[in-house]
Amino acid sequence: MIDFRYHIVSIVAIFFALGAGVVLGAGPLKGTASEVVASQAEKDRQQLSDARDELTQLKALDKYRDDYVAKVTAGLTNGKLANKxxxxxxxxxxxxxxxxxxxxxxxxxxxxxxxxxxxxxxxxxxxxxxxxxxxxxxxxxxxxxxxxxxxxxxxxxxxxxxxxxxxxxxxxxxxxxxxxxxxxxxxxxxxxxxxxxxxxxxxxxxxxxxxxxxxxxxxxxxxxxxxxxxxxxxxxxxxxxxxxxxxxxxxxxxxxxxxxxxxxxxxxxxxxxxxxxxxxxxxxxxxxxxxxxxxxxxxxxxxxxxxxxxxxxxx
Structure with a gap:
């Protein structure tokens, strides 16, 4: 989702630059389009990094939960269904x-x-x-x-x-x-x-x-x-x-x-x-x-x- 959004922003910026090329190339807005793209790309990279970190943490917590049940509460069901x-x-x-x-x-x-x-x-x-x-x-x-x-x-x-x-x-x-x-x-x-x-x-x-x-x-x-x-x-x-x-x-x-x-x-x-x-x-x-x-x-x-x-x- 983040990569797709990045591409959309880039494409929009390119068309903007093409449509206003003369102004951007010679006037006070020179470089604005590329700066917007670079800034957005950096934000997207940070969001992607944060999302990956969050996913890694969630996986670690899930593993901890399952390991806790398996190792700390192991034996709670022992014999509960004996002879059943x-x-x-x-x-x-x-x-x-x-x-x-x-x-x-x-x-x-x-x-x-x-x-x-x-x-x-x-x-x-x-x-x-x-x-x-x-x-x-x-x-x-x-x-x-x-x-x-x-x-x-x-x-x-x-x-x-x-x-x-x-x-x-x-x-x-x-x-x-x-x-x-x-x-x-x-x-x-x-x-x-x-x-x-x-x-x-x-x-x-x-x-x-x-x-x-x-x-x-x-x-x-x-x-x-x-x-x-x-x-x-x-x-x-x-x-x-x-x-x-x-x-x-x-x-x-x-x-x-x-x-x-x-x-x-x-x-x-x-x-x-x-x-x-x-x-x-x-x-x-x-x-x-x-x-x-x-x-x-x-x-x-x-x-x-x-x-x-x-x-x-x-x-």
Whole structure:
């Protein structure tokens, strides 16, 4: 921006000089145009230097903050998720680095990630709604308690939860979970790692994607939110983890926090790209296991930076 401005000033000055060449060359304004350009160039160089210094300082402060969390508060989550089985479900186009960072913190806390599910954009394509509903009807098992007023995507979330999770610890994969996973992967609505479910999780972390360049309205996420509610109903608890972008306009967490029913049961953390935020995901999962939900982070997070149980002072 500064370089462009410099060029514009230079060009204007040149045309000014050409248009008034005789006067400038022979009169009292001789040299004025070049002096203006030189003066402005010097100012721009100083501004650019100041901006670089400020950026360097900000990067240093960011590194200090992350190092402080990693080194000074290291161990705060140790054992918090001991013996807890956890599934990670990534929304379409979610950042794999974000998912990996969250997983690393879950494992530091003693949790065991049993399954990683990558949802395909096809799942939430409005043109696939009939396929999704048909699969739900085909794959539903007798032990899934389907609410009468549930939507297609709430039932789909319940179905996936039955395949990879349970309300309590100690449940293993069985014939029904295998059939559900095979049906959903066969329809290319999602993929799993590993492909077979051995141990079903009790807790689920959903990784939110960054919003598109043109932010959609909250209604765009209705099906995704219903799906997440279904995951929560069929498991011991769900935390949605994302970046600050996902809590801004056009983001999944923003839509979640605008849904009063969803916030009663599902937790969210909007700074999961930071070490402190990844720790908060752990604390939010512990809270979910105890039957509570909260919205945490930096962007319109009504419950503050973390669950009150781990804060020295309340929000």
């Amino acid at each position: 089985k956890i599934a990670i479900v990534t929304m379409p186009s979610a950042d794999s680095d974000l998912s990996d960072g969250v997983q690393a913190e879950l494992e530091k806390a003693g949790g065991v990630v049993t399954t990683k599910v990558a949802l395909d954009a096809k799942l939430f394509d409005t043109g696939q709604r009939q396929l999704v509903e048909s699969l739900v009807q085909q794959l539903v098992t007798a032990d899934i308690d389907v609410p009468k007023d549930s939507t297609t995507y709430q039932r789909a979330g319940l179905l996936l939860a039955r395949g990879i999770a349970a309300k309590e610890e100690g449940k293993i994969g069985d014939a029904d979970s295998t059939r559900i996973v095979s049906g959903l992967t066969g329809a290319k609505l999602l993929s799993l790692k590993p492909s077979q479910v051995k141990d079903r999780a009790s807790l689920i972390v959903v990784i939110a994607a960054k919003p598109p360049t043109t932010p959609p309205d909250n209604a765009t996420f209705n099906d995704a939110l219903d799906f997440i509610k279904g995951l929560d109903t069929g498991s011991g608890g769900v935390v949605v983890a994302g970046t600050p972008d996902s809590a801004a306009d056009g983001g999944l967490i923003k839509a979640l926090r605008s849904d009063s029913e969803a916030t009663k049961i599902v937790s969210s953390v909007d700074v999961a790209d930071l070490p402190a935020g990844q720790m908060t995901v752990v604390f939010a999962l512990v809270e979910q296991a105890g039957g509570k939900a909260g919205q945490y982070g930096a962007i319109n997070a009504k419950n503050g930076v973390a669950p009150s149980a781990v804060q020295i002072k309340d929000n």
